[in-house]
Amino acid sequence: MRLLVVEDDSAIREFLNRGLTEAGYRVDVARDGKSALALADEEVYDGFIVDLGLPDMDGLDVIGRCRAQGHTAPVLILSARRSVDERVRGLEQGGDDYLTKPFALAELLARIRNLLRHSTPVQSEPTCLRVADMELDLIRRDARRGNDLLQLTAQEFALLEYLVRNAGRVVTRTMILDRVWRMRIDPATNVVDVQIYRLRNKVDGEGKRPLIHTIRGVGYVLKEA
Amino acid sequence: MFLRKRKSQGPSAAWRIAIWPTVAFALGSAIAFAIMYLLIAKDIRQRSDAWLSGEAEVLADVSANTPRDALYDRLVEEVAELASREVPGASDSRGQHQNPVFFLQAQPGQEPIWVGPNPKERLIQAIKSSQLAPGIPADVQVPGWEKAFRVVYHRRDDGGVLYLGFADVGGAQMLDRLTKRCLLVWGATVALGFLITWLAAYRTLTRVERISDTVSRIGSEDLSSRLPEGPHSDEISRLSRTFNRMLDRIQSSVHQMRILTDSVAHDLKSPVTSVRGSLEVALSDGHEGRWQECVAEAIDGLDRLSQMLNTTLDLAEADAGALQLRKEPIDLSELVRQLVDLYQPAMAEHRHEVSTRLQPARIDADPSLLNRSIANLFDNEIAHLPPGCHIHVSVAPRNGQAELTVEDNGPGFPPSLRTRALERFVKGQHSTGHGLGLAFVSAAIQSHGGHVQVTDGKHGGAVIAVSLPLAEVLSERV
Helix, strand or coil: CEEEEECCCHHHHHHHHHHHHHCCCEEEEECCHHHHHHHHHHCCCCEEEEECECCCCEHHHHHHHHHHCCCCCCEEEEECCCCHHHHHHHHHCCCCEEEECCCCHHHHHHHHHHHHHHHCCCCCCCCEEEECCEEEECCCCEEEECCEECCCCHHHHHHHHHHHHCCCCCEEHHHHHHHHCCCCCCCCCCHHHHHHHHHHHHHCCCCCCCCEEEECCCEEEECCC | CHHHHHHHHHHHHHHHHHHHHHHHHHHHHHHHHHHHHHHHHHHHHHHHHHHHHHHHHHHHHHHHHCCCCCCHHHHHHHHHHHHHHCCCCCECCCCCECCCEEEEEECCCCCCEEECCCCCHHHHHHHHHCCCCCCCCEEECCCCCCCCEEEEEEECCCCCEEEEEECCHHHHHHHHHHHHHHHHHHHHHHHHHHHHHHHHHHHHHHHHHHHHHHHHHHHHCCCCCCCCCCCCCCHHHHHHHHHHHHHHHHHHHHHHHHHHHHHHHHHHHHHHHHHHHHHHHHHCCCCHHHHHHHHHHHHHHHHHHHHHHHHHHHHHHHHCCCCCCCCEEEEHHHHHHHHHHHHHHHHHHCCCEEEEEECCCEEEECHHHHHHHHHHHHHHHHHHCCCCCEEEEEEEEECCEEEEEEEECCCCCCHHHHCCCCCCCCCCCCCCCCCCHHHHHHHHHHHCCCEEEEEECECECEEEEEEEEEHHHHHHHC
């Protein structure tokens, strides 16, 4: 998968380059709109990451011209501007997702993954998810660990489903609130941690191998060992 | 330089203010005097004309009916002489009559009879060359005489003509005196009027000047001095009062700004310090195994920083009226229910009991702003309540408003904080928050046309009540 990162801030550009390369993408970087458009003309990219505040032109214009030139690859917009209006404008002008600075690398990776998955043909939706000895039935909406049926509330099941769908990848608290609770809030208290703690008590009860792991300072990951 | 310039502006403004009313007053009174003068002059002329016509008739009568003997001339002269003594307003203080009168009776073939000042030739010449209509008095200018003569003439049946002439020198002098006095009075009144107007303007402007002096001193030196408000309740005193109110507000916002800067500095510095500290520890020797923990702590600190930045920016936007609302019809109780579901485990973790009473209340609101506001309220409860409290959350439609109340049985707001709880950077002594949460709630709710109230509960504890206009009420109003 090949990505083009358009970002004028060298520190962020470097950190994106490193983070995305480590995650297994091939990354090209451009520091301004002109060189970005030149690169987009020469190469074929599977996705674009575009900062809105570029020195020579507005990031939205870059997206608009890419779209006009027939590039259909998904675009993730980065911006320091946070207003809902700005977000909507970005999405209307051809962006596919929007991330405000500062952001967690885990969240950026998750969003890129999501965008690339959506742009590739959809596989048939599984009705059953499996990680280690845990099995989630998405039709009956129940979960089993080994032979034990886990007593989960609907909300807990949704949280577990989200973790399982992203098994092996770190998800941040913001992502959990956004995707499971459909809320864009930034709680000052540990509401998400407590929810995870409760879920973990049920999923990783005594004597079982823990599946839900905390990545301090970042978020959570569901994986074997 | 600046002061001197302003000092010279005061009097000049007073002069400018005084000059126009004075000009108007001078013009008006001059016109009034002129009209009076004309009326009096007309009156005097009418009186002298009436005398002239009357006397001329009498003289004509006498000259016609007196037998033509040796005494005729004497008699006519005598009568004319007598008549000239009855000239209106003629005698002055010395008993001498001032107004020259002449009488001329001319008859073909006879010596004319002349009664009047001598030498008579110029007068006779002037009369003869003038165009007169019989019986109608008219002005005749006589060389050597300052005042024109008013002359009337009668044609006698025998072809003779008799003239009676009268120069109203007394009337003219009276008019002259009147004019002089009027001019004097007029000049004095105008000068006095100007002086009074100027003084009044000057006094008023001095008060204005004092205000501007004080204000410029306040601008450059201290914000605590105030303008004297004075016992009057006129415009200037009101101006002073308005200025003072404005200064009160400016002083309080400067004060708030100072608190704000201090708080921001403090709140930004502590996470920056802790982030720096954590990273330093991670770098230092002997921590190879535990660096991840330090970095995680640093990220936590940065998250706190960015959260505070976001809230500060949101608040600034809300204050500038720039919060862009994406309103949609929502049920407030449903929104609250979801948030309670999210927060309940965290509250239970602090051994708080949560009870709800949620009745449907449809409102038009920005769900993401409301989510954040209510999340802030719940965060606030968790942060400030001692363990083991009861939190009651209710939503109900009431008087056209959707009312959300969050009530607890904790210690409540300290009295010093209760009235200011919604202001930014106001926080409890032991609070670890940044004091922006409730301020944001208040700003967000206000941008929806609602309001937030902080009160004491009936049985202690704090009550935070949020009212938002119900959707039905809004649509009725439109």
